Amino acid sequence: MTDTLTEADIQTELAQMGTLREAIAHAIVGQEAVVEQLLIGLLAGGHCLLEGVPGLGKTLLVRSLGQALDLQFRRVQFTPDLMPSDIIGTEILEEDHGTGHRSFKFQRGPVFTNLLLADELNRTPPKTQAALLEAMQERTVSYAGVTHALPQPFFVLATQNPLEQAGTYPLPEAQLDRFLLHVQVEYPSEAEERDILLQTTGTARAEVPQVMHGDAVLALQARVREVHLGEDLLDWITRLVRASRPHPDAPAEVRQWVKWGAGPRAGQSLVLASKARALLHGRLAASREDIVALAAPVMRHRLLLSFAAEAEQKTADDVIAALLRGVPFAAR
Structure with a gap:
């Protein structure tokens, strides 16, 4: 890879983004603007917050992106009883059966992944929401005085329901500021909604092909800064x-x-x-x-x-x- 952008580099690398769009389209009907904003967030190396009423396919969209990328993907369902340790991990006591020596070992949580789906983030209290702050900003997790680096690339896609919905907690301003984009997911058009009904009520299941690996994502993120x-x-x-x-x-x-x-x-x-x-x-x-x-x-x-x-x-x-x-x- 050269240090300077060329037209050939652009076409070769962006062909992968076109393939990624097509892969997501296997499972998602319409929502072109939302898909584009997610890809922009991926290219820019930032995190995205998707907001929309239940049933608009937010979780399916993020899961489809995870399936299309050859990256480690994990999903956390945020609930009122979720604890910070359920996200970042915790220390466990291990015993060496040969010597009887006991020691603490850090058990990594689901945040140690490339693509994290934080589903319904605003259904958990602020204490647990804040567990993502350091990970989103610094790409590290600190526990018991030790800093652990997260895998690269690291990309958080969070979904939330509008605050008017029952059982939600407003996200703190400090955490909102960590999201590169706040993507609003709107209702589909009549034609798109008809296609959704057709595709989701039959026997065939949409399969999302895996089309891009982590090195390609990192290369494209580097290209963005040269624009x-x-x-x-x-x-x-x-x-x-x-x-x-x-x-x-x-x-x-x-x-x-x-x-x-x-x-x-x-x-x-x-x-x-x-x-x-x-x-x-x-x-x-x-x-x-x-x-x-x-x-x-x-x-x-x-x-x-x-x-x-x-x-x-x-x-x-x-x-x-x-x-x-x-x-x-x-x-x-």
């Missing part, structure tokens, strides 16, 4: 993120609807995600279109709305749309 993003786009991303914070010069919608704006990690995420989207579309440079397409998935979970916004039934997406309209893009 060019112009100074004018970097300036615009900086202004967008800073404009999301309430201050006297912020847009009127932000001053009225936002209690707490996005931090610097939002800008980092938007840069990486835009580069990943450009690469996914076969381009060597990110564009304004990439930023517009990803501003909402990157920022919607990083804005804390005010009571005024809730009273007016405004969402984070409404604020982001106002930012995209109100923050000028001035090409150099």
Whole structure:
């Protein structure tokens, strides 16, 4: 692999992403935008949070991605009684039957994998949710004073139900900020829903072929960082993120609807995600279109709305749309 991107490299490596899309399509009907955002998260080396009402195929989508990748895949069903040790692991007492010597050994939990499906993450209390914080940010787990490295690549795909659903706990802001993208899974179209009924009520089962291994994922993640993003786009991303914070010069919608704006990690995420989207579309440079397409998935979970916004039934997406309209893009 060379240090510089070439058109041949792009076409060869992205052909694998096309094959990966096709593999997922064996089990998933529609949801092209959701699949694309998951692949962007994979390319950018970030984690994704999928939100949607029960029954929209969130778990099936993540499981299909895991089946298509030649990576170790584990699923944790988050429940109210789940403990942190059920995720990161715990120490067990072992005895050498020959010498009678006893010692503690760290028994690794399911977080020691390449692709972790944290299913219904917001159904477990914050104490257990927080067990993922270090793993998601540092790619390590610390236990009893010892730091254990996680396998590479490491990718968390979490699902959650809307907070209006019974038995859910809001994710802490610190943990939300660790997710590169907050992906909203919507209801399918009428034609897609008909296809879902047809495919899931017959005798045939959809088989997802395994099409990509870990080295290819790491190579593509390295390629993403080589994609060019112009100074004018970097300036615009900086202004967008800073404009999301309430201050006297912020847009009127932000001053009225936002209690707490996005931090610097939002800008980092938007840069990486835009580069990943450009690469996914076969381009060597990110564009304004990439930023517009990803501003909402990157920022919607990083804005804390005010009571005024809730009273007016405004969402984070409404604020982001106002930012995209109100923050000028001035090409150099």
